[in-house]
Amino acid sequence: MDISLIIKIAGLGILVAVASQILGKTGRDEQATFVTVAGIITALFLLISKIRELFDLITSAFGI
Numbered sequence: 001m002d003i004s005l006i007i008k009i010a011g012l013g014i015l016v017a018v019a020s021q022i023l024g025k026t027g028r029d030e031q032a033t034f035v036t037v038a039g040i041i042t043a044l045f046l047l048i049s050k051i052r053e054l055f056d057l058i059t060s061a062f063g064i
Helices: 003-025 029-062
Strands: none
16 A cells, blocks of 8 residues: 555545634534535545455455
8 A cells, every 4th residue: 555645645634624623613514514524525536446456356366
């Protein structure tokens, strides 16, 4: 696994957490929730290729 992917996801998590906290403190709870959900979806898009590689490895290992 590439270390840059881990750093990207950690940076995204920090950015989303800070934005969510700021929006929550100012009373914009709906937007804070939206930012959190958008951050999760973005992280999943970053991980999609690695998840596909994992499934390919599992199917080749078990001969499915």
